[in-house]
Amino acid sequence: MSVTLKQTALQSAAPQWQARWxxxxxxxxxxxxxxxxxxxxxxxxxxxxxxxxxxxEAWNLLAGYGGLVSLGTAAFFGIGAYALTGLVxxxxxxxxxxxxxxxxxxALLALAVSRAVFRLRGxxxxxxxxxxxxxTRLFMINYNGFGGATGLFLSxxxxxxxxxxxxxxxxxxxTTAVMTVATRSRFSILxxxxxxxxxxxAQIGVRPFRIKLIVFVLASFLMGVAGxxxxxxxxxxxxxxxxxIQWTVNVLSIVIIGGQGLRAGPLVGAIFVxxxxxxxxxxxxxxxxxxxxxxxxxxxxxxxxxxxxxxxxLAVKAQEAS
Amino acid sequence: xxxxRLPIVEATPLLRANGLVKRFGGVVATDKVSLTVARGEVxxxxxxxxxxxxxxxxxxxxxxxxxxxxxxxxxxxxxGWQAAERARRGIGRTYQIPRPFLxxxxxxxxxxxxxxxxxxxxxxRAHEACDRILERTGLADAAHLSAxxxxxxxxxxxxxxxxxxxxxxxxxxxxxxxxxxxxEVSELIELIQSLRRDVEGIVIIEHVLRVVRECCERLVxxxxxxxxxxxxxxxxxxxxxxxxxxLGTAQDRSKSPPAAxxxxxxxxxxxxxxxxxxxxxTRADTxxxxxxxxxxxxxxxxxxxxxxxxxxRAGQVIAIxxxxxxxxxxxxxxxxxxxxxxxxxxxxxGADVTRSPAHEIARLGLSQCMEGRRIFATLSVEENLLLxxxxxxxxERAQRxxxxxxxxxxxxxxxxxxxxxxxxxQQQMLAIGRALMSRPRLVxxxxxxxxxxxxxxxxxxxxxxxxxxxxxTMLIVEQDVERALALADEVHVMExxxxxxxxxxxxxxxxxxxxxxxxxxxx
Numbered sequence: 001m002s003v004t005l006k007q008t009a010l011q012s013a014a015p016q017w018q019a020r021w022x023x024x025x026x027x028x029x030x031x032x033x034x035x036x037x038x039x040x041x042x043x044x045x046x047x048x049x050x051x052x053x054x055x056x057e058a059w060n061l062l063a064g065y066g067g068l069v070s071l072g073t074a075a076f077f078g079i080g081a082y083a084l085t086g087l088v089x090x091x092x093x094x095x096x097x098x099x100x101x102x103x104x105x106x107a108l109l110a111l112a113v114s115r116a117v118f119r120l121r122g123x124x125x126x127x128x129x130x131x132x133x134x135x136t137r138l139f140m141i142n143y144n145g146f147g148g149a150t151g152l153f154l155s156x157x158x159x160x161x162x163x164x165x166x167x168x169x170x171x172x173x174x175t176t177a178v179m180t181v182a183t184r185s186r187f188s189i190l191x192x193x194x195x196x197x198x199x200x201x202a203q204i205g206v207r208p209f210r211i212k213l214i215v216f217v218l219a220s221f222l223m224g225v226a227g228x229x230x231x232x233x234x235x236x237x238x239x240x241x242x243x244x245i246q247w248t249v250n251v252l253s254i255v256i257i258g259g260q261g262l263r264a265g266p267l268v269g270a271i272f273v274x275x276x277x278x279x280x281x282x283x284x285x286x287x288x289x290x291x292x293x294x295x296x297x298x299x300x301x302x303x304x305x306x307x308x309x310x311x312x313x314l315a316v317k318a319q320e321a322s
Numbered sequence: 323x324x325x326x327r328l329p330i331v332e333a334t335p336l337l338r339a340n341g342l343v344k345r346f347g348g349v350v351a352t353d354k355v356s357l358t359v360a361r362g363e364v365x366x367x368x369x370x371x372x373x374x375x376x377x378x379x380x381x382x383x384x385x386x387x388x389x390x391x392x393x394x395x396x397x398x399x400x401x402g403w404q405a406a407e408r409a410r411r412g413i414g415r416t417y418q419i420p421r422p423f424l425x426x427x428x429x430x431x432x433x434x435x436x437x438x439x440x441x442x443x444x445x446x447r448a449h450e451a452c453d454r455i456l457e458r459t460g461l462a463d464a465a466h467l468s469a470x471x472x473x474x475x476x477x478x479x480x481x482x483x484x485x486x487x488x489x490x491x492x493x494x495x496x497x498x499x500x501x502x503x504x505x506e507v508s509e510l511i512e513l514i515q516s517l518r519r520d521v522e523g524i525v526i527i528e529h530v531l532r533v534v535r536e537c538c539e540r541l542v543x544x545x546x547x548x549x550x551x552x553x554x555x556x557x558x559x560x561x562x563x564x565x566x567x568x569l570g571t572a573q574d575r576s577k578s579p580p581a582a583x584x585x586x587x588x589x590x591x592x593x594x595x596x597x598x599x600x601x602x603x604t605r606a607d608t609x610x611x612x613x614x615x616x617x618x619x620x621x622x623x624x625x626x627x628x629x630x631x632x633x634x635r636a637g638q639v640i641a642i643x644x645x646x647x648x649x650x651x652x653x654x655x656x657x658x659x660x661x662x663x664x665x666x667x668x669x670x671x672g673a674d675v676t677r678s679p680a681h682e683i684a685r686l687g688l689s690q691c692m693e694g695r696r697i698f699a700t701l702s703v704e705e706n707l708l709l710x711x712x713x714x715x716x717x718e719r720a721q722r723x724x725x726x727x728x729x730x731x732x733x734x735x736x737x738x739x740x741x742x743x744x745x746x747x748q749q750q751m752l753a754i755g756r757a758l759m760s761r762p763r764l765v766x767x768x769x770x771x772x773x774x775x776x777x778x779x780x781x782x783x784x785x786x787x788x789x790x791x792x793x794x795t796m797l798i799v800e801q802d803v804e805r806a807l808a809l810a811d812e813v814h815v816m817e818x819x820x821x822x823x824x825x826x827x828x829x830x831x832x833x834x835x836x837x838x839x840x841x842x843x844x845x
Contacts, residue, residue: 186437186445189426193434196423203383203417204435204488205409 024180028173035162035169043161045278047233049270050168051226055247056254056266057175058222061182064261066215067195072129073251075136076106076220078243080227082146085237089155099167099228106224107217114213121198130248137243151238158235168229175222182215183263191215253291257298259305268306334397336361336492336523342381342391344374351377353547354391359492359523364514366538366555367527370568370775372745374547375527376418379494382525383415384408396491410439414490418497418527418773420477422469428480429456429465435487452487459483459513474694475501475646482513491522499530500773501801503645511536529775535559543568568777598725598758599794609672611636611764611795612657612688617666619656626652628819629666634764639796641806641827643836644816650799651693653816654768657797658690659683689762693769693799695753697741704737706752710759726755729785747778754785764795771802783809807831 031046038046055073063069083105087098113132120128141149158164182188190211193201198208231237250273258269273291280287302309337359344352351374359365367375380386382393384405392401400408409415423431432452436443456462459479464472469480478498485493499510507530514537517524528534534541534555541558543551545567551558558564612634619627626649634640644650655661656668659680668676670686684690689710698706707726711719727734730751736744741752750770757765767786771779783805790796790809800806807813813830815823823835830836 186433186441186448189430189434189437192426192430193423196425197421199385199405200417200421200423201434201438202405203385203409203415204438204484205406206434206438207404207406 024176028169028176031169032166035165038162038165040161043165045274047161047165047168049274050165050172051230052250052254052270052274053266054168054172054175054226055223055251056258056270057172057179058219058226059251060255060261060266061179061215061222062219064255064265065183065188065191065195066212068212068216069126070129070219071126071248071252072133073223073248074243074245075129075133076109076223077227077230077247078136078140078239079106079109080224081231081237081242082140082152083224084228084231085152085154086146089152095159095167095232099225099232102228103221103223103225106227107221110217110220111213114216118209118212118216133243133245133248137239140239140243147238149239151236151242154232154235154237158232164229164233171222171225171229178218178222179263182218187214253295255305256295257305259307260303262304262307262311264307265305272306335359336363336396337382337525338394339382340392340394342378342393343389344377344381344386345389351547352381352388355542355544355547355549356391357542357549357552359525361522362518363540364518364524364526364538366534366541367525367544368529368534368541368558368564368568368775369544369550370745371747371773371778373544375544376496377547378544379415379496379525379527383413383494385415406438409488409490412488412491413494414485414488414492415494416478416481416485416496416498420474420481422472422477422480422484424470425468427466427468428461428472428483429453431469431480431484432456432487435484439488455483455486458516459486460509473647473651475506486517486520489520493517493521493524495524495526495528497527497529497773499528499533501646501769502530503801504532506646507532529773531559531776568775598722598729598761599763599789599792609669610634611671612797613667613669613672614653614657615667615669617653617656617663617668619652619661619663619666621652621661626819627656627663630816630819630821632814632821634795634797636763636795637793638812639790639798639810641798641800641810641813642816643800643803643806643813644822646801648816649819650816651768652819654690654693654766654797654799657683657688657766658692684760687760687763689757689760689765691753691757691765691767691770693772695749697749697752699740699742701741702738703733703741703744703752706741707733707756707759710756711761722759722761726758729758729788730755747774747781750774750778750782751785754782758789762794764797765789766797766799768799769801771800771805779805803836 035043055077059070059073080102083102084098087093087101088095093101117125117128117132140146146152159167182191190201190206193204193206194208194211201211202208227242231242234241254269254273255265256269257272258267259265276291276294277287280290298305304311335358337357339355339357342352342355343350353374355374355378357365367378369375377386381388384400384403384407388401392399394400395408395411395413398411400411403411422428423434426434429449429452432455433448436448436452440448453462453465456465459482461476461479461483464476469477472480478500482495482498485495495514499507502510511533514524514526514533524537526533526538538555540553541551541555542549543558543564550567551561551564610633612632614630614632617627617630617632618625630649630653632640632653642650642653652661656663659675659678659682663676666676667674670683670688675683675686698709701709704723707723708719711722714722727737732744732748733751733755736748742749744752754767754770757767770782774782779802786796786798786809798806798810807827807830810827813823813825813827814821815830815836817823823830823833825833
């Protein structure tokens with residue numbers, strides 16, 4: 001009897017799987033196809049959402065799936081932006097090479113600090129990464145080799161808004177693919193095992209350091225490319241903006257509002273946060289206060305974020321129906 | 323890490339520990355312990371709580387690095403190896419307090435072990451291998467459930483299943499039998515016996531003597547971190563020395579008088595106890611202290627209690643027996659107000675408290691000694707105790723504290739250390755003491771003997787007998803039928819969320835239906 005149950009479960013799951021496989025590429029194709037029709041304002045907002053979703057996905061991979069709650073987003077984001085500027089200015093690297101290489105630079109930073117930060121667990125890891133972000137920011141401000149506090153200019157003109165939008169879309173597509181592999185494959189089982197109980201995972205042969213390093217490097221790479229893209233868009237970078245804590249905080253609030261450890265969380269959260277900031281663009285003080293209030297409410301009443309709330313509601317509906 | 327593996331000759335034991343020492347700060351938890359596990363052997367490690375048994379498992383499994391000494395596994399010195407490397411080499415362990423990956427399904431818990439060893443195993447084969455283990459350990463029906471949904475005892479099974487998914491050569495089982503009724507113990511013994519074919523050696527830490535007696539060829543007895551005795555199982559269990567530090571009356575319980583009949587309590591202790599017990603007001607004569615009528619309760623979709631009726635009068639000692647999953651702990655949770663019944667009524671002194679939150683029920687004088695002790699780890703022993711007597715005048719509070727210390731001397735000596743750094747038996751004393759600090763009228767003791775050495779159980783049940791004499795009303799949920807029957811006036815046996823059998827302790831003891839409910843009660 002259990003065998004028949006299993007079979008029906010598989011059969012009903014199969015079409016869903018196919019639908020999901022098709023839906024994502026289709027969505028990306030539509031977003032890309034829309035590009036020529038969008039106004040500058042829409043492209044601007046679209047770029048921002050895409051960039052933030054990328055960052056949030058990367059952070060979600062670390063924190064939601066890997067249990068590595070990092071406050072070091074800004075460090076990897078900033079390094080990416082500086083690496084891109086250096087690669088383009090000094091070596092004249094084409095963008096197609098410079099963007100991924102900028103991500104590699106961030107990944108190398110992650111690799112370099114991994115031994116130190118992985119010695120810290122839980123909250124201590126969080127504080128450690130925050131210290132890392134602050135340290136890199138202060139270094140960039142005070143060290144004159146990379147333009148010091150005034151920053152650097154990109155020697156070539158940044159590409160147009162439409163091109164940037166498409167690059168950001170491409171980056172998100174890549175991020176989504178990475179996330180799908182990391183959260184659906186057998187690697188995700190090892191990752192979640194390490195998240196739930198590192199010691200117990202080690203006792204069944206999982207090497208926690210290796211697993212954590214893989215996601216840390218992967219997430220840092222994505223954050224680095226995102227930073228490079230932001231640097232490319234601005235054409236001029238300075239340490240206060242690129243290494244600013246607001247990147248870290250924005251990403252955090254997006255994931256919390258959207259839903260931690262849930263696939264749709266970052267997208268919903270980013271749309272919500274960007275939408276709110278646009279609505280209240282003329283009232284910056286109100287915007288900040290309101291974001292704070294919303295965060296408190298979400299943490300208190302919907303720990304799984306907006307997506308979690310909808311899921312719970314759908315589950316209740318489904319139960320009522322049956 | 324030498325890759326030069328020694329040629330394995332016949333004589334190489336599967337595991338050899340030489341002079342293992344583990345110090346935590348100034349405390350020596352393991353002191354020069356040496357042992358070997360031969361291929362095909364099942365070795366038992368017994369000893370009182372706090373003797374360093376779990377530390378030893380940690381040292382063998384790699385969770386802890388020894389301060390001195392070596393561990394050789396399969397002819398290779400693995401002393402410096404990380405836990406993960408030892409696991410990959412073939413050492414599987416379970417945790418005494420289960421540590422499943424809570425937010426993963428049961429099958430995924432096993433797959434983690436499988437995929438860490440064979441990352442490129444075909445999916446179907448990995449699933450099949452895991453399902454086979456789940457089938458064997460009786461978890462097949464739970465494969466899709468999240469591990470969080472499993473109750474304690476099924477989590478223990480998951481511990482074993484997860485260790486087996488590693489396909490280990492050596493299996494370290496840390497108290498997997500705790501809390502099982504006889505029928506389940508028989509199942510466990512059968513499982514261990516069947517594992518002999520798949521595993522080259524097993525090390526068992528266990529307080530359930532039947533498991534030790536029927537599974538282990540040899541025993542090592544630890545006491546204060548040292549090896550007290552070592553030898554063939556029958557010889558060790560027969561030794562007087564072991565009986566003194568560990569077995570207590572467990573060996574010949576039939577001969578010893580029931581704990582409740584002992585009447586040698588020092589007068590000050592007796593006085594101290596009556597000061598901790600609130601005698602019920604006279605109107606309790608008209609109304610029972612606690613009354614449950616047709617209680618239904620459960621967790622979400624799962625119905626656990628299907629109409630329980632129970633009446634507790636002041637001064638009574640009532641034991642609730644039943645197999646695991648019968649609903650005993652759920653009943654305890656309903657009484658404490660931790661979960662609300664979906665139907666039925668609960669009355670205290672005739673007043674309806676069915677919908678009352680837990681703190682209001684506690685204020686009526688109902689106190690709980692919860693399963694799993696629930697000691698606050700960040701608080702000291704004394705703080706744990708005082709917590710239960712908040713809002714009481716300081717002199718009165720100090721007095722109650724003294725009374726609890728008079729009952730359990732161990733606690734007084736350890737008053738300022740963290741509550742969870744004590745041995746299991748002392749923690750259970752703390753949990754009992756904490757339940758008494760509120761000067762309750764009724765205390766519910768839920769599985770207080772779980773995971774304790776027989777000699778410690780003796781002490782706890784002596785304390786309960788003293789409390790009974792002091793007039794405390796008690797509800798005792800217990801797996802150890804003999805101990806419960808010896809103490810209780812009235813016994814209820816639960817089955818499938820209902821009370822299937824009730825009567826006086828004397829009548830129930832001879833009732834064939836009790837035997838029937840606990841199939842396998844051989845001796």
